[in-house]
Amino acid sequence: MKYYAVAQGRKTGIFTNWPEAEQQVRGFASAIFKSFKTQQEAEAFLKNPSFSYSKKSGTGKNKKTYPAAEDYPPGTIVVYTDGGAIGNPGPGGYGVVIKDRIELFGGYNLTTNNRMELKAVMVAMEALQEEKAPIVLHSDSKYVIDGLNKGWARNWKKKNWIKSDGNPAINADMWALLLDLQTGIDITFKWVKGHAGNPLNERCDVLANTNARKEGMPDDIGYLKSIRTRSKDKR
Numbered sequence: 001m002k003y004y005a006v007a008q009g010r011k012t013g014i015f016t017n018w019p020e021a022e023q024q025v026r027g028f029a030s031a032i033f034k035s036f037k038t039q040q041e042a043e044a045f046l047k048n049p050s051f052s053y054s055k056k057s058g059t060g061k062n063k064k065t066y067p068a069a070e071d072y073p074p075g076t077i078v079v080y081t082d083g084g085a086i087g088n089p090g091p092g093g094y095g096v097v098i099k100d101r102i103e104l105f106g107g108y109n110l111t112t113n114n115r116m117e118l119k120a121v122m123v124a125m126e127a128l129q130e131e132k133a134p135i136v137l138h139s140d141s142k143y144v145i146d147g148l149n150k151g152w153a154r155n156w157k158k159k160n161w162i163k164s165d166g167n168p169a170i171n172a173d174m175w176a177l178l179l180d181l182q183t184g185i186d187i188t189f190k191w192v193k194g195h196a197g198n199p200l201n202e203r204c205d206v207l208a209n210t211n212a213r214k215e216g217m218p219d220d221i222g223y224l225k226s227i228r229t230r231s232k233d234k235r
Contacts, residue, residue: 003037005036006033008033009024011024014042014043076136077134077136078138080200081095083095090111092107093116095206095211097204097207104123104127106123111220118175121137124137125185128187129184139190140201145190157176170226
């Protein structure tokens with residue numbers, strides 16, 4: 001038997017099964033939790049919770065402490081995201097690190113690099129919807145950062161998801177969700193160079209690649225729908 005200590009979540013305490021504990025922390029951005037082999041260890045953790053490494057396989061979440069990132073005002077929530085697909089299109093994965101809080105990750109059987117970059121940002125924003133503190137989200141995808149910072153996505157939406165060249169905007173389903181999620185939170189998007197030694201960016205890359213290689217991942221329904229739509233347009 002394992003004991004799951006939830007120090008911060010919808011309900012705190014010690015739980016003896018993961019599904020019940022997961023209900024308290026899933027989607028709760030500032031959750032603090034860890035599993036233990038004994039009740040005594042779990043009780044000790046609740047008295048003095050820490051951000052030491054904790055992983056529950058298959059849940060899509062890890063919790064870990066990381067080195068300091070860039071200097072931001074006290075209370076700023078620092079986030080890193082990454083995504084990619086093997087073969088592009090192909091099996092894909094995404095990874096999110098919310099510094100000193102939690103890791104989020106997942107993947108799909110068939111998708112694209114850009115969709116996984118967008119998915120990573122989407123998952124991070126979903127997890128932080130209740131936050132009032134300023135958020136700085138880093139991505140090494142200029143496609144994502146420019147699409148949000150330069151107003152491309154908002155312009156596409158105003159034109160019913162048609163670009164200035166008259167072609168449909170790709171990944172409109174995900175851009176629409178990102179714009180909705182952006183409402184109500186104080187978030188800044190910042191580009192960071194990939195594979196340049198930044199430990200948070202590198203960790204996201206590991207999460208994305210690991211999940212892209214997992215078997216039995218679900219289909220990216222949005223991507224499959226876009227393929228069918230493009231096929232009809234060519235007829």
